[in-house]
Amino acid sequence: MVPPSIDRFVGCILGQAVGDALGFPVEGWPAEQTATTVTPFPDHFTPHPCGLFPPGQYTDDTQMMRAILTSLVERGRVDPEDIAARFVPLWRDGEIVGRGGATTAAVLRLMAGISWRESGTPAPQAGNGSAMRTAPLGLWLYDDPTALAQAAADVSRITHTDPRCLAGAVAISAAVAYAVSHNTIDASPFIGFVAGLARPYHAGFAALIEHLPRWLEMDESAAVQEIRRAGLPPGQRPDWPGISPFVIPTVLVCLYAFLRTPANYCEAVGFVIAQGGDVDTTGAITGAISGAFNGIKAVPESLARAVTDRCRYGYDELRALAERLWQLEHPSQ
Numbered sequence: 001m002v003p004p005s006i007d008r009f010v011g012c013i014l015g016q017a018v019g020d021a022l023g024f025p026v027e028g029w030p031a032e033q034t035a036t037t038v039t040p041f042p043d044h045f046t047p048h049p050c051g052l053f054p055p056g057q058y059t060d061d062t063q064m065m066r067a068i069l070t071s072l073v074e075r076g077r078v079d080p081e082d083i084a085a086r087f088v089p090l091w092r093d094g095e096i097v098g099r100g101g102a103t104t105a106a107v108l109r110l111m112a113g114i115s116w117r118e119s120g121t122p123a124p125q126a127g128n129g130s131a132m133r134t135a136p137l138g139l140w141l142y143d144d145p146t147a148l149a150q151a152a153a154d155v156s157r158i159t160h161t162d163p164r165c166l167a168g169a170v171a172i173s174a175a176v177a178y179a180v181s182h183n184t185i186d187a188s189p190f191i192g193f194v195a196g197l198a199r200p201y202h203a204g205f206a207a208l209i210e211h212l213p214r215w216l217e218m219d220e221s222a223a224v225q226e227i228r229r230a231g232l233p234p235g236q237r238p239d240w241p242g243i244s245p246f247v248i249p250t251v252l253v254c255l256y257a258f259l260r261t262p263a264n265y266c267e268a269v270g271f272v273i274a275q276g277g278d279v280d281t282t283g284a285i286t287g288a289i290s291g292a293f294n295g296i297k298a299v300p301e302s303l304a305r306a307v308t309d310r311c312r313y314g315y316d317e318l319r320a321l322a323e324r325l326w327q328l329e330h331p332s333q
Contacts (some may be wrong), residue, residue, distance in 0.1 A: 004180040006326040007295035013322040015291020017285030017307040019269045020058040030241035031276035040272035056306040057100040061284040078151040085117035103129040106159035120161035128250040130156035131168035135288035138176025149197045168200035168247035169222025179293035185262035206298045217292040225253045254285040265290045265298035
């Protein structure tokens with residue numbers, strides 16, 4: 001473990017925003033169509049086909065991540081009640097982009113006065129809506145795995161309480177924590193760390209994370225097809241083209257994409273978007289992990305400077321939040 005640099009904190013946050021914004025215009029498309037948008041890897045954003053958003057618009061993945069990041073910066077600790085309160089205005093004020101059903105139901109409960117401890121959508125709803133936003137926790141608690149796992153599970157519970165969702169949020173937090181605090185990535189200890197923290201929340205999910213070495217040795221197409229079906233009952237087919245919003249394949253494909261090319265942000269994010277499906281989320285998560293490892297220098301500057309939330313909360317604001325989080329952890333530097 002090494003002390004993380006400010007460059008890596010910034011890379012994680014802007015790496016997520018860029019991956020999210022690249023995937024948003026082609027969310028839900030099949031692989032044969034999404035692949036053309038990242039081959040070669042672009043140096044600019046394309047507008048969303050609906051015509052309602054500027055190029056570089058990111059979605060609820062990064063909006064909710066930003067809420068968690070802001071809470072950490074302003075409270076100086078993980079405060080689920082404060083985080084939940086920061087989710088509410090995104091819905092109340094009509095700012096949320098690409099809202100998920102389980103998350104929306106939970107936020108409506110919060111708006112009705114229900115505590116964050118009781119607001120989460122229960123099983124069997126097991127979408128990726130809590131895993132997608134959890135990267136700042138990995139930055140904040142990179143050196144305290146026990147506290148990290150508890151924090152990620154608690155913040156997941158605000159909207160998602162299925163054990164698979166808790167495990168998924170813990171896994172992505174753990175992946176970011178490992179990536180930001182290591183100078184090399186070897187698959188075995190990385191996978192052991194991530195699976196080990198996820199296991200108390202869902203042993204079956206952790207076992208699937210431990211399948212990653214086998215998938216990394218397989219033909220890529222065959223590996224992705226197995227990942228698409230991971231966690232489904234035997235014989236059930238995925239209900240999305242590409243990677244669905246089900247938390248298990250989402251987390252697995254993002255970890256796979258990162259481990260496939262850990263030192264190359266563009267290759268990792270481009271690969272996961274090329275698989276189709278819920279590509280704003282897979283792009284966001286993969287971008288956060290890869291950005292945490294490679295730093296902001298690995299994220300194309302033309303893209304990083306163009307991310308936006310309806311012409312607000314762009315590069316300068318996200319960078320400033322990431323830097324403030326780092327400074328809270330390193331007050332003497």
